[in-house]
Amino acid sequence: MTTTATTARERMLLAKDAARSIGLLGDDAKRDALLAIADAIEAAAPEIVAANAEDLRRGSEGGLSTALQDRLRLDEPRVAALAAAVREIAGLPDPVGRILDERTLTNGVSLTKVSVPFGVVGSIYEARPNVTVDIAALALRSGNAVVLRGGTAAEHTNAALVREMRGALADRGIDPEAIQTVDEFGREGARELMHARGVVDVLVPRGSAQLIETVVTESSVPVIETGAGVVHIVLDETAPLDWARDIVVNAKTQRPSVCNAVETVLVHRAAADRLVGPVVSALQQSGVTVHGDPSVERLAAGIVPATDEDWATEYLSLDLAMRVVDDLDEALAHIRRYSTHHTESIVTQDAANEARFLAEVDSAVVMTNTSTRFTDGGEFGFGAEVGISTQKLHARGPMGLAELTSSKWLARGAGQVRA
Amino acid sequence: MTTTATTARERMLLAKDAARSIGLLGDDAKRDALLAIADAIEAAAPEIVAANAEDLRRGSEGGLSTALQDRLRLDEPRVAALAAAVREIAGLPDPVGRILDERTLTNGVSLTKVSVPFGVVGSIYEARPNVTVDIAALALRSGNAVVLRGGTAAEHTNAALVREMRGALADRGIDPEAIQTVDEFGREGARELMHARGVVDVLVPRGSAQLIETVVTESSVPVIETGAGVVHIVLDETAPLDWARDIVVNAKTQRPSVCNAVETVLVHRAAADRLVGPVVSALQQSGVTVHGDPSVERLAAGIVPATDEDWATEYLSLDLAMRVVDDLDEALAHIRRYSTHHTESIVTQDAANEARFLAEVDSAVVMTNTSTRFTDGGEFGFGAEVGISTQKLHARGPMGLAELTSSKWLARGAGQVRA
Numbered sequence: 124m125t126t127t128a129t130t131a132r133e134r135m136l137l138a139k140d141a142a143r144s145i146g147l148l149g150d151d152a153k154r155d156a157l158l159a160i161a162d163a164i165e166a167a168a169p170e171i172v173a174a175n176a177e178d179l180r181r182g183s184e185g186g187l188s189t190a191l192q193d194r195l196r197l198d199e200p201r202v203a204a205l206a207a208a209v210r211e212i213a214g215l216p217d218p219v220g221r222i223l224d225e226r227t228l229t230n231g232v233s234l235t236k237v238s239v240p241f242g243v244v245g246s247i248y249e250a251r252p253n254v255t256v257d258i259a260a261l262a263l264r265s266g267n268a269v270v271l272r273g274g275t276a277a278e279h280t281n282a283a284l285v286r287e288m289r290g291a292l293a294d295r296g297i298d299p300e301a302i303q304t305v306d307e308f309g310r311e312g313a314r315e316l317m318h319a320r321g322v323v324d325v326l327v328p329r330g331s332a333q334l335i336e337t338v339v340t341e342s343s344v345p346v347i348e349t350g351a352g353v354v355h356i357v358l359d360e361t362a363p364l365d366w367a368r369d370i371v372v373n374a375k376t377q378r379p380s381v382c383n384a385v386e387t388v389l390v391h392r393a394a395a396d397r398l399v400g401p402v403v404s405a406l407q408q409s410g411v412t413v414h415g416d417p418s419v420e421r422l423a424a425g426i427v428p429a430t431d432e433d434w435a436t437e438y439l440s441l442d443l444a445m446r447v448v449d450d451l452d453e454a455l456a457h458i459r460r461y462s463t464h465h466t467e468s469i470v471t472q473d474a475a476n477e478a479r480f481l482a483e484v485d486s487a488v489v490m491t492n493t494s495t496r497f498t499d500g501g502e503f504g505f506g507a508e509v510g511i512s513t514q515k516l517h518a519r520g521p522m523g524l525a526e527l528t529s530s531k532w533l534a535r536g537a538g539q540v541r542a
Numbered sequence: 543m544t545t546t547a548t549t550a551r552e553r554m555l556l557a558k559d560a561a562r563s564i565g566l567l568g569d570d571a572k573r574d575a576l577l578a579i580a581d582a583i584e585a586a587a588p589e590i591v592a593a594n595a596e597d598l599r600r601g602s603e604g605g606l607s608t609a610l611q612d613r614l615r616l617d618e619p620r621v622a623a624l625a626a627a628v629r630e631i632a633g634l635p636d637p638v639g640r641i642l643d644e645r646t647l648t649n650g651v652s653l654t655k656v657s658v659p660f661g662v663v664g665s666i667y668e669a670r671p672n673v674t675v676d677i678a679a680l681a682l683r684s685g686n687a688v689v690l691r692g693g694t695a696a697e698h699t700n701a702a703l704v705r706e707m708r709g710a711l712a713d714r715g716i717d718p719e720a721i722q723t724v725d726e727f728g729r730e731g732a733r734e735l736m737h738a739r740g741v742v743d744v745l746v747p748r749g750s751a752q753l754i755e756t757v758v759t760e761s762s763v764p765v766i767e768t769g770a771g772v773v774h775i776v777l778d779e780t781a782p783l784d785w786a787r788d789i790v791v792n793a794k795t796q797r798p799s800v801c802n803a804v805e806t807v808l809v810h811r812a813a814a815d816r817l818v819g820p821v822v823s824a825l826q827q828s829g830v831t832v833h834g835d836p837s838v839e840r841l842a843a844g845i846v847p848a849t850d851e852d853w854a855t856e857y858l859s860l861d862l863a864m865r866v867v868d869d870l871d872e873a874l875a876h877i878r879r880y881s882t883h884h885t886e887s888i889v890t891q892d893a894a895n896e897a898r899f900l901a902e903v904d905s906a907v908v909m910t911n912t913s914t915r916f917t918d919g920g921e922f923g924f925g926a927e928v929g930i931s932t933q934k935l936h937a938r939g940p941m942g943l944a945e946l947t948s949s950k951w952l953a954r955g956a957g958q959v960r961a
């Protein structure tokens with residue numbers, strides 16, 4: 124299903140127009156549309172894999188890193204997984220039409236605040252074909268049209284995926300212009316998307332810290348910043364060794380490449396003798412390189428000396444920075460300076476310190492005695508995750524379908540006027 | 543209470559630092575601080591009026607319009623009204639610490655989503671000394687520090703108000719750096735405020751459409767757009783004449799200078815003969831100039847011919863544009879094209895058209911059979927109004943104290959790790 128629009132702007136205007144009918148679809152129609160998309164993607168797996176092979180060939184010739192090539196690669200099982208993810212989103216409850224507030228004015232005017240779709244959701248991301256399908260499905264499930272900019276590295280793959288998704292909508296009698304890509308327009312397309320205020324209602328960047336920073340700085344469309352996690356765990360004076368060790372090892376190694384993996388561990392000086400040796404040793408046995416300050420170096424072998432840069436680094440790898448701090452105040456000051464406000468956790472048995480940590484740490488998710496890996500829409504029971512917001516406006520922390528909706532007030536009267 | 547900070551950036555950093563302690567204040571402490579501010583403003587009324595006289599003198603010399611001079615003017619009764627508004631905000635319930643969601647994961651980790659202050663709220667506005675006090679009081683009541691940029695026309699007045707408010711905080715042992723102004727730094731101060739991402743958490747512009755557009759376009763700090771209202775009332779085929787007349791006259795004349803006043807009335811062709819004459823006549827009796835399309839001109843005397851520009855104009859005066867439309871579809875298309883997504887109302891007895899209007903109009907407040915003047919935080923029962931958001935992110939429609947808060951998730955575990 125191709126479009127006649129020949130500029131990025133025209134495509135966005137088509138999406139805005141389509142958003143009107145998409146926003147009025149009922150629960151069943153939206154669910155059916157997603158199931159049709161899942162079927163279409165699965166049926167077109169050979170074509171999608173072939174388009175992906177072309178992207179991979181160009182990537183390999185162009186010197187794309189092995190890690191990025193792996194992220195870009197779609198084989199038939201991965202295509203099936205994409206379709207399965209769409210079916211899961213189809214099964215979620217409709218986030219539109221929820222009653223958020225109700226009031227009756229003394230003059231009898233009744234007010235109802237209901238959830239409504241944003242209208243048009245934009246997304247800018249890099250070399251991740253799964254985001255193409257994921258964001259489109261999440262947007263449609265919440266009654267929104269979507270404009271995608273997925274980067275040149277995945278251009279053929281994204282084009283094939285978008286073509287199949289649009290075709291599935293058209294087959295169901297739903298306006299296919301609800302799914303748009305501006306990939307062909309390169310950087311200019313991305314720029315126009317970032318400046319389409321009034322046409323695109325919200326922009327969700329997904330990808331590197333660099334990409335997100337660019338979007339946040341340049342965009343005049345409101346942005347939901349989903350972001351980097353320089354995530355901290357504090358091992359307090361009273362931290363039990365088994366919890367400290369299990370939580371730190373889990374938070375670092377269970378999936379090191381994601382934003383909720385821990386990057387820095389701060390150990391209370393009064394517990395350093397007791398904790399640093401065994402925790403470092405458990406990390407090293409799991410293949411982690413520990414970058415430590417001089418106090419850590421004195422208490423454990425095989426430590427790489429940490430520099431100031433380590434404290435600010437989101438490794439996303441089997442590396443971890445560790446520092447001994449004098450007390451909770453110093454831990455909180457360190458977090459204030461280096462945290463990206465994603466997730467921080469404390470391991471402690473001290474109720475007062477637990478309360479202080481929960482109250483004073485200014486992050487989307489603040490934890491006690493548990494692994495930072497739980498900051499996740501799936502784990503929180505949202506059924507799907509749009510991203511993890513590290514800003515304070517609109518959404519903070521894991522975002523589900525509800526965060527892809529806005530609201531409006533409905534006021535019903537019988538001739539009332541203001542006195 | 544003066545500050546040692548000598549640059550706009552330093553002042554904003556002081557506000558960010560103060561936000562930590564302000565955010566931890568309890569309900570009573572915040573209320574007491576506001577009452578102290580109200581007392582201090584009232585006690586300093588002579589100095590504030592004198593500072594205002596200096597601004598007025600310069601304004602008059604500089605050719606400031608009479609309307610702007612009136613908005614700028616503070617006499618003792620107006621100062622008393624400022625203090626009274628602060629006391630009213632003091633009496634509102636604390637918006638911080640509300641439990642917004644609670645979940646327990648199957649592994650026993652408990653999750654609580656609580657409302658928290660943003661941290662630092664910035665505001666850019668023009669020649670309105672009341673906003674200086676209003677925004678500072680609203681920000682503090684919700685546990686936020688505030689950075690103000692109130693424009694050069696009100697510079698002396700704002701400086702006096704800020705000095706009194708800071709003094710009142712210091713007297714109560716609260717960090718006075720929680721209230722900052724960057725007025726002395728002129729346009730450069732405003733520019734730095736708009737680019738203080740990471741220091742200022744949210745920016746609320748108040749003023750002309752031009753000022754809001756500048757802030758929205760230039761700011762990298764997230765903005766809540768409070769805005770212009772090209773507000774529509776549709777008189778449907780079945781509109782009762784008395785409701786149509788009373789609602790239109792009230793919505794236009796009860797206070798013409800505000801954003802929720804109606805600007806355009808769309809009349810169903812099948813009701814035009816019945817409604818246009820009496821409604822126009824009632825408007826004209828209230829001093830309103832009606833700008834009408836040719837159909838309106840045929841049905842009523844004293845009509846100024848409307849141009850395309852009229853449909854897009856927020857008059858904010860005793861002017862009103864009126865057009866006859868063929869049906870509800872044409873009315874909805876007109877609204878889509880010209881609405882600023884603030885408030886629209888339909889007068890109708892037709893349940894199907896009522897339902898369509900409520901579902902299809904994409905505005906912050908959509909009404910049936912009532913005056914658009916009810917779009918107001920006070921009328922909605924919020925007790926205070928931060929502004930009326932015309933964007934879809936975070937807040938839409940009248941904003942109360944709750945909209946000056948963000949949220950965070952607290953996760954409490956007992957050693958759980960992710961499998």
